[in-house]
Structure formats: structure tokens, C-alpha cells
Amino acid sequence: MNDASELHRTLVRQLRRLDLDPETMPSPASWRKLLDILSTTYTEADDERYTLERSIEVSSREMRGLHEVLSRQAFQDPLTGLPNRKALIRHLDQSLAACARTGQGLAVLYVDLDGFKQVNDSLGHAVGDELLVLASQRIRACLRPEDVVARLGGDEFVVVCPNVYDSMVVPAIAARIGSQLAAPFPIGEHDAVVSASIGLATTTDGSASAENLLRQADLAMYEAKVGGKARTAIFDESMQKVVDTRFSVRNALGRAITGRELRVLYQPLVSLADERVIGVEALVRWERPGFGLLSPDAFIPIAEESPLISAVDCWVLQEACARGGQWCEAGASIAVNLSARTLQQDDIVRTLTQTLTKYSIPPNRLTMEITETALLSGTGTAQLNLGRLRELGVNLSIDDFGTGHSSLSQLQQTDVDVLKIDQSFVSTMDHDASSAAIVSAIITLGHALGLTLVAEGVERPAQARLLREQGCDSAQGWLFGRPLEPEAIDKAFGLSLPEFSLSQRP
Numbered sequence: 001m002n003d004a005s006e007l008h009r010t011l012v013r014q015l016r017r018l019d020l021d022p023e024t025m026p027s028p029a030s031w032r033k034l035l036d037i038l039s040t041t042y043t044e045a046d047d048e049r050y051t052l053e054r055s056i057e058v059s060s061r062e063m064r065g066l067h068e069v070l071s072r073q074a075f076q077d078p079l080t081g082l083p084n085r086k087a088l089i090r091h092l093d094q095s096l097a098a099c100a101r102t103g104q105g106l107a108v109l110y111v112d113l114d115g116f117k118q119v120n121d122s123l124g125h126a127v128g129d130e131l132l133v134l135a136s137q138r139i140r141a142c143l144r145p146e147d148v149v150a151r152l153g154g155d156e157f158v159v160v161c162p163n164v165y166d167s168m169v170v171p172a173i174a175a176r177i178g179s180q181l182a183a184p185f186p187i188g189e190h191d192a193v194v195s196a197s198i199g200l201a202t203t204t205d206g207s208a209s210a211e212n213l214l215r216q217a218d219l220a221m222y223e224a225k226v227g228g229k230a231r232t233a234i235f236d237e238s239m240q241k242v243v244d245t246r247f248s249v250r251n252a253l254g255r256a257i258t259g260r261e262l263r264v265l266y267q268p269l270v271s272l273a274d275e276r277v278i279g280v281e282a283l284v285r286w287e288r289p290g291f292g293l294l295s296p297d298a299f300i301p302i303a304e305e306s307p308l309i310s311a312v313d314c315w316v317l318q319e320a321c322a323r324g325g326q327w328c329e330a331g332a333s334i335a336v337n338l339s340a341r342t343l344q345q346d347d348i349v350r351t352l353t354q355t356l357t358k359y360s361i362p363p364n365r366l367t368m369e370i371t372e373t374a375l376l377s378g379t380g381t382a383q384l385n386l387g388r389l390r391e392l393g394v395n396l397s398i399d400d401f402g403t404g405h406s407s408l409s410q411l412q413q414t415d416v417d418v419l420k421i422d423q424s425f426v427s428t429m430d431h432d433a434s435s436a437a438i439v440s441a442i443i444t445l446g447h448a449l450g451l452t453l454v455a456e457g458v459e460r461p462a463q464a465r466l467l468r469e470q471g472c473d474s475a476q477g478w479l480f481g482r483p484l485e486p487e488a489i490d491k492a493f494g495l496s497l498p499e500f501s502l503s504q505r506p
């Protein structure tokens with residue numbers, strides 16, 4: 001429609017048909033202008049519409065992409081790209097349903113890296129991250145196509161193996177994973193070394209829930225850890241019993257403190273030079289109704305998993321100070337064990353100060369025994385508390401020395417007074433030359449650092465003789481006295497009091 005007058009004529013015809021007056025309508029020239037305006041407007045509108053349509057298309061494509069990324073992220077571990085816990089549970093639910101339908105076995109492997117924290121702490125988080133990525137690839141390479149590996153977080157991976165017909169298949173996969181992860185990881189200029197503790201749980205009828213099967217594999221993994229690491233343990237019901245026992249001990253122990261079921265026995269500490277009693281160590285016992293007298297091994301490790309241990313430690317401290325005032329007046333010292341967790345308590349030094357004041361015990365009569373590992377790997381609060389204890393004038397002793405992981409330089413930096421040589425060395429020193437050499441080296445080292453040496457677990461005269469020859473200061477052990485009721489200690493001090501008080505008072 002290029003010709004404006006043709007257009008005009010057409011319009012006039014149309015207007016007449018509509019009963020409108022063409023004389024009032026614009027001239028052909030004006031129509032041309034109007035047409036141009038209309039045409040430009042329509043073209044622009046078209047362009048805009050096109051642009052709008054395009055952008056809607058792009059946005060919806062982007063939205064779809066974004067949705068995919070988000071749903072991937074919700075089910076994917078961002079570091080390794082493996083399925084995460086949420087995805088694992090979903091997959092495990094589906095696998096369990098398939099297992100229930102088909103009756104074909106399903107196995108779960110819970111893989112935890114041993115020594116990963118050390119790699120992270122010593123070589124840095126970037127190396128740690130790379131190790132996790134490489135570990136995930138190594139695990140993947142050990143699996144069958146139908147197996148799935150997920151990362152739960154940290155250094156924990158879970159493998160789901162469906163269609164298990166042969167009972168040897170999954171242990172063989174676990175063995176492959178174990179050996180692959182034990183090989184060094186070359187990262188940059190480092191060779192990072194870890195190993196794997198693996199727990200295995202299986203079901204043949206799919207009746208377990210995903211969470212339950214995972215928990216069983218986790219328990220088995222824990223067994224592998226405590227059994228010495230770098231190994232695979234298979235879940236069995238006895239592991240569940242151990243957990244139940246732990247749970248019931250924890251519950252009952254909470255009541256034991258208020259119910260006065262705890263007791264303290266005191267083991268004499270003797271000077272090796274003349275075998276006189278120069279102090280005692282407070283050792284807790286639990287008179288548990290229905291179970292008899294329990295030794296600390298049966299409940300202290302469980303208490304140490306929760307704040308209960310601090311309640312136990314503080315109760316023992318209070319009891320020992322209440323009972324041992326006269327022993328301290330006679331010049332003896334009282335040693336009390338302090339677990340790592342208690343040492344990290346903000347208010348432990350205040351509690352200790354109040355207890356000493358309440359029972360008029362001079363701080364230098366009290367020795368706090370702390371294990372090597374607790375002492376050297378303590379957090380900021382623990383280190384702060386150690387400093388405060390020093391300021392207070394309380395003695396510090398490293399318990400079970402030789403069994404932890406302290407380096408000599410750490411020992412040099414740690415401000416303690418006493419080293420207690422672990423009984424594992426003492427018990428064999430009279431028939432094993434290397435144990436005797438270790439004990440001798442510890443004594444020389446301790447003395448060089450100005451510390452007092454105590455040998456633990458002396459049972460035979462030959463051990464006492466050797467220790468004396470090597471210059472050890474004092475000893476504890478059944479040879480000199482088992483952990484005793486406080487009345488027996490009263491008696492011991494009553495008998496040796498005159499001579500004792502003369503030579504031992506500062």
C-alpha cells in the first residue's frame with residue numbers, strides 16, 4: 001500500500017460504508033504522514049514485543065538452569081561433587097525398598113579417614129580439601145557401577161552396595177577402599193598419609209530404616225577405630241548393647257553423685273629412698289546398686305564423653321580435701337585426677353580455690369594429675385587454667401607419662417612439677433631391657449628439666465630396686481599399698497607421723 005491517494009480512496013469508501021463524512025477526514029499528504037507514523041510505531045512495537053518474548057524465553061531458560069543448579073546443590077556435596085547426606089538417605093530409602101521387594105542383600109560401608117585432622121592441622125585446609133577430593137575419587141574407583149558413594153561431611157563417606165548375593169563381595173570392596181586410602185596422597189610437594197576405619201552393616205530383607213542402617217554402620221566404624229584404626233569392623237548386636245550400656249551408665253551416674261554412690265580410695269605415694277608415705281592419690285569408685293563396686297575404667301571413659309566428668313572430678317576433689325586435711329597438716333600431699341574436659345571448664349580454678357579455702361588446704365599440698373595428651377593438646381581455656389593453677393601454687397603432674405604424643409620441646413615449654421612414669425614401662429622393666437632403658441631415659445630427662453619423678457604400678461621389689469638405682473624419687477604401686485579406705489590412710493599417717501612431720505615440712 002505505497003500509494004497514498006489509492007489508500008485515501010479506499011479509506012473514503014470505507015468511511016462512507018460506515019456512514020462517516022470523508023470531507024472531515026485528513027488530506028492524502030496527511031494520510032501519508034499518518035501511515036509513516038503508524039508503520040514506525042508498529043515496527044517499534046513489534047521489536048519490543050520480540051525483545052520481550054526473547055527475554056521471557058531467556059529468563060525461563062535461566063530459571064530452569066537455576067532450578068537445576070539449586071536442586072543439584074541441595075543434594076550434592078560442593079567439594080567432591082558426591083551426593084550429600086540428604087541424597088544418600090533418599091537413595092538408601094529407594095535401595096531398601098528395592099531390597100524388600102527383591103530380597104537381594106544391601107550393604108552400607110561407613111568410611112572415616114584416620115589421621116585426617118592431623119593433615120588438615122599440619123598441612124593446611126587447602127591440602128585437606130584436595131585430599132578429600134582425591135579420596136572420593138579413589139573410593140569411587142573401588143566400586144562396582146551400581147554402587148553409590150556419598151560424602152556425609154568432614155572426612156566421612158558412605159558407600160551403598162545393592163544386589164549383594166555373595167557375602168564376600170562387600171568385604172572385598174571394603175578391603176580395596178582400605179588399601180587405596182592407605183596409599184600416600186601426593187599433593188603439591190607433600191605426601192599426605194591417612195588410613196580408613198570402615199564399618200559394615202547389611203540387610204537382606206530391607207526392613208531396617210535408612211537412618212538405622214547408617215547408625216549400625218557408624219557403630220561398626222567406631223569399633224574399627226577403637227580396635228586400632230585402619231581396619232574394617234562388621235556390625236553385630238553386641239555393639240548395640242555397648243551403646244545401650246553406655247547410655248544407661250551415663251543416666252545412672254548422673255544420679256550417683258547426688259545419691260552418694262561414689263567413694264574415694266587413696267593409694268599411698270612413697271618416697272623410694274626410705275619407703276615412707278609422703279602423699280596419696282585420690283581414686284574414685286562407684287558403688288552402683290545391683291552392680292557392686294565399679295572401678296573407674298567402667299565409668300570414667302563414659303563420663304568423659306559428657307560434662308558429667310567435671311561433676312565427678314569436682315566431687316572427688318571436694319571429698320579428698322574434706323577428708324585429707326589432717327594428712328596435709330602432717331606434710332603429705334594429695335593428688336587428684338583432672339580430665340581434659342574438666343580442665344577446659346571456665347570455673348574450675350574458682351571451684352578449686354574455694355575448696356582449698358573451705359578445708360584450709362595449702363595449695364602446694366595439692367597436686368592435679370593431668371594426662372599428657374590433655375595437657376598438651378588443650379584449648380585456650382585449658383592453657384589459661386593451667387597458668388592460673390600455677391599462679392595459685394597448686395602442683396601439676398603429667399599422669400601416665402610416655403603413653404601420649406608429647407614432643408620433648410612441648411615438654412620443655414610445659415610448666416609442670418611431676419612426671420608419673422606410666423605403669424606399662426614399670427611393669428616390664430625388671431625383665432625387659434628396653435622398658436628399663438625407657439624408664440631410665442624418662443628419669444634422666446625429667447631430672448634435667450627439674451621435675452620430680454614418680455613411678456606408677458610398682459608391684460615387685462626388683463622394680464623398686466631398679467628405680468632406686470636409676471634415681472627415681474617416689475613410687476606408687478601394690479608393693480607399697482593398694483588404693484585404701486581413708487581410715488587406713490589415717491592409720492598410716494598416725495604411725496609415721498612424728499618422723500614424717502619432722503622431715504617433710506617445708
Ligand code: C2E
Pocket residue numbers: 267282283284295296297300309312313316337338339369399400423456457458459476477478479483
Ligand atoms: P591413674 O591416675 O594412672 O591411677 C593409677 C591406676 O593404677 C589406679 O587404677 C590404681 O589403682 C592402679 N594401680 C596402682 N598401683 C598399681 C599396681 O601396682 N598394679 C596395677 N596393676 N595397678 C595399679 P584405678 O583406681 O582403677 O584408676 C584408673 C584410672 O582412672 C586412673 O589412672 C585415672 O586415670 C582414672 N581415675 C581415677 N579416679 C579418677 C577421677 O576422680 N577423675 C578422673 N578424671 N579420672 C580418674
Ligand code: MG
Pocket residue numbers: 281337369399
Ligand atoms: Mg592419676
Ligand code: MG
Pocket residue numbers: 399400420422456
Ligand atoms: Mg597413671
